[in-house]
Amino acid sequence: xxxxxxxxxxxxxxxxxxxxxxxxxxxxxxxxxxxxxxxxxxxxxxxxxxxxxxxxxxxxxxxxxxxxxxxxxxxxxxxxxxxxxxxxxxxxxxxxxxxxxxxxxxxxxxxxxxxxxxxxxxxxxxxxxxxxxxxxxxxxxxxxxxxxxxxxxxxxxxxxxxxxxxxxxxxxxxxxxxxxxxxxxxxxxxxxxxxxxxxxxxxxxxxxxxxxx
Numbered sequence: 001x002x003x004x005x006x007x008x009x010x011x012x013x014x015x016x017x018x019x020x021x022x023x024x025x026x027x028x029x030x031x032x033x034x035x036x037x038x039x040x041x042x043x044x045x046x047x048x049x050x051x052x053x054x055x056x057x058x059x060x061x062x063x064x065x066x067x068x069x070x071x072x073x074x075x076x077x078x079x080x081x082x083x084x085x086x087x088x089x090x091x092x093x094x095x096x097x098x099x100x101x102x103x104x105x106x107x108x109x110x111x112x113x114x115x116x117x118x119x120x121x122x123x124x125x126x127x128x129x130x131x132x133x134x135x136x137x138x139x140x141x142x143x144x145x146x147x148x149x150x151x152x153x154x155x156x157x158x159x160x161x162x163x164x165x166x167x168x169x170x171x172x173x174x175x176x177x178x179x180x181x182x183x184x185x186x187x188x189x190x191x192x193x194x195x196x197x198x199x200x201x202x203x204x205x206x207x208x209x210x211x212x213x
Contacts, residue, residue: 001026002047002154002185007056007067009042016042020056022204024154027183029176031196034206040189043206044156047187048078060153074102077147081159083139085131085146092118092127095145103150110149117145121175137168144175148184155179156187161195173198 004022008015016039024030032040045051047058049071058065060075085094095114099105105113118124121141131139140160147155161169169192176186176199190196196203 001059001061002187003057003059004047005057005059007043007046007058008054009039009046009051010054017206024185024187024202026061026185027180028201029180029186029188029199031188031190031200031203032206033190033193033196033203034208036191038206040206041158044078044158044187044189047154047156048076050078074098074150075153077150077152077155079140079143079147079155079157079160081162083131083143085139085142087131090128090130091123091134091142094131094142095149098146099149113149114145117148120178121145122171135168136164137171140164140168140172141175148179154185154187156189158189159191160188161190161192169195 002022002024004020007020008018010016020043022030032043034040042051046053046067049066050069052069053067056067058067065071065075086097089097092114095117096110099110099113100107115127118127121144123138123141123145126134126138131142134142160172164172173195176188179186188196188199
């Protein structure tokens with residue numbers, strides 16, 4: 001479970017959000033919607049530990065998370081809008097990299113776990129391909145596999161259907177449902193309202209429900 005209490009963020013005189021309270025139960029999917037530039041991605045990056053918050057607390061499964069923007073570890077797995085895959089590594093190498101380098105997982109164990117994740121996400125045939133050889137939907141699934149490889153407490157997506165065709169979007173919907181059935185807690189930032197309605201247990205509209213000062 002992720003608990004957000006009294007979270008605030010401002011840039012100079014501009015308040016992004018103030019005293020934000022959110023709770024995501026274990027295994028639930030929360031979608032965050034609202035117009036561009038309103039602070040959805042800023043919120044996601046604070047949850048991921050990539051940006052500092054000004055005040056407030058974050059707790060994941062009753063463990064308090066650092067909000068300084070310098071968090072270490074893999075508590076939150078993030079799938080970025082541009083995927084951030086390493087172009088000089090194969091699909092499998094992209095998935096194995098963090099467990100080996102950060103998690104200190106043995107190579108044979110990381111290899112086996114990568115194979116299992118790629119099989120679950122329908123990417124076995126792409127294991128030895130490079131990112132430039134993949135479609136947008138395939139890159140999205142590789143990014144999900146890479147995030148899952150670190151066994152995070154929550155999975156966060158930044159605009160996961162941006163630039164995807166209808167078929168790839170349906171695949172993302174299926175994957176989110178599959179992960180939910182496995183008990184994975186998921187946070188989805190999106191401007192795609194029909195997509196949000198299909199995957200969400202709850203939806204937070206940043207433009208209506210958040211105190212923007």
